[in-house]
Amino acid sequence: MLGKRLKHAQRYQEISNAFLRNGFSHLVYRLGLTKHHLPSKLQNNDAQLSKKYAGIKLKEVLQELGPTFIKLGQIASTRRDLVPLEIAQELEKLQDQVSSFSFQQAREMIELELGDTISNQFHFFSEIPLASASIGQVHAATLHTGESVAVKIQRPDIKPIVETDLEILDDLARIMEEKIAWAKNYQIRKIIEEFSNSLRAELDYQNEGRNSERIAQQFTHKSEIFIPKVHWNLSTKKILTMDLVNGIKVNQIKKLDEEGYNRKLIAERITESMLHQILIEGFFHGDPHPGNIYILPENNIAYLDFGTVGRLSDETKYHFASLVIHLQRKNTRGLLKAISSIGIQSEETNLSALYNDIDEFVMKYSDIPLSKLSIGTALNDLLTIIHHHHIQIPSDLTILGKTLLIIEGVVKDLDPALSIMDTVKPFGEKLLRHRFEPKKVIQGSLNELVENLQLLSKVPKSLKDLTATVQKGKLHFEVSVPEFKQFLLRLDKISNRLAFSIILLSFSILMVGLIIGGAIAGQRNLLWEFPAIEVGSIVATLMFLFILFAIIKSGRM
Secondary structure, X not given: OHHHHHHOHHHHHHHHHHHHHOOOHHHHHHOOOOOOOOOXXXXXXXXXXXXXXXXXXXXXXXXXXXXXXXXXXXXXXXXOOOOOHHHHHHHHHHHHOOOOOOHHHHHHHHXXXXXXXXXXXXXXXXXXXXXXXXXXXXXXEEOOOOOEEEEEEEOOOHHHHHHHHHXXXXXXXXXXXXXXXXXXXXXXXXXXXXHHHHHHHHOOHHHHHHHHHHHHHHOOOOOOXXXXXXXXXXXXXXXXXXXXXXXXXXXXXXXXXHOOOOHHHHHHHHHHHHHHHHHHHOEEEOOOOHHHEEEEHHHEEEEOOOOOEEEOOHHHHHHHHHHHHHHHOOOHHHHHHHHHHHOEEOOOOOHHHHHHHHHHHHHHHHOOOHHHOOHHHXXXXXHHHHHHOOEEOOHHHHHHHHHHHHHHHHHHHHOOOOOHHHHHHHHHHHHHHHHOOHHHHHHHHHHHHHHHHHHHHOHHHHHHHHHHHHHOOOOOOOOOOOOHHHHHHHHHHHHHHHHHHHHHHHHHHHHHHHHHHHHHHOOXXXXXXXXXXXXXXXXXXXXXXHHHHHHHHHOOO
């Protein structure tokens, strides 16, 4: 870690200075980014930071630190389980407040990536960007064939900057987990790792193009949903060329009304198309904010920007549907069972406390009519409880929670009467029915059978390897038994009882033999004038009755 500090010393200093200037000196000192005592002026500044003001200053810090931190702020704004509402609302403003880079830089990037001049590749290319984001910006252009396209260009030299920042963020997350209990409980380092993987994927525009085509396949028979076509001959990892969308942003409500659009129908189409992606296809747009949804003539919907997507396996889709159904039915035990199935519990998970928190969560929403219930808010509240109890869940559920919150905000502006919770119910019920269809059950059983047969086919080889290891004397056992002394005492008792039973059996056989022999000979067996056989038989009978009584009394007959 010291090597990273030295390698990126200048960047560490820039980060420290940005936080110090904006009133976060306490955090900088606690993370060990400065070893100097805090000036009283800075301490007073820290104390005066309200949540809203802290959000404003944090937004300014992230804006100053560049693309990686802007993207981190955007992600953080969706994590209501981690970030207070007042701060999250300020971080949401990072979405569209990014300065553009020059047209000269854009030209150089295009010509380097496509291997030809702009004039040879495009009939017309606008010097003014249509939009600018943390990773790149978009320019309008026209092909020589007459088609209008949007060209997305990655920021120059952004990759090494991002990689440096991601290394630093991983280091800071490690320090936070060591020094701050909150960070350890929420596994901040794992969150940063997931963020890093997502951001690296976004740096590859070809990956975004493939995501776009996969979403487009979901709506090949639905003309009301439009996904721009990718022009692969004009696309690379740093350049993405797609059909240009000319429409109205979904949040321009006044303009939609002026031009006579049906907002209710638009809201229904957005809701149903997103739920189709989530619950039917299991592959969905992970960032459907208003800047990525345009309304076309005839109330059609266009989705843009597929750099962030979510994936849900069949199992996760089923568990999510179960969560929704149990929430609608106010079923605490059902929710607990669904959470136990979907997540991995840690040693710190207290099931009794978890049940109480879920029951309280259910009571919180019990008085809210289903039509007024926000599925995004409810899911994010539930995820907060799950994280609080140290249960690991698939990261795509977090993306899903963010997506539902965004979509509910979009839909509420269009049609306040529409409830996503009402709309999701038939999707969830259909998913549950589909899971238990005979064909699906048989197919699942066959898949498990094949997997088990494959496992069994490896057993002979494993046994052969184990035998070879034993023959070579290389096999070692290490047994750990809790309360080992009690275990040994119990084992000793079992051994004594077993030995006693064997002796009793032998003694009884001997007595029977003597009795039978004496009867055949017609003589009494006296040992020094003592009736040994008679007395021995009585003793054997008493011992037998004693053992029988002990077994019955123990309840293990």
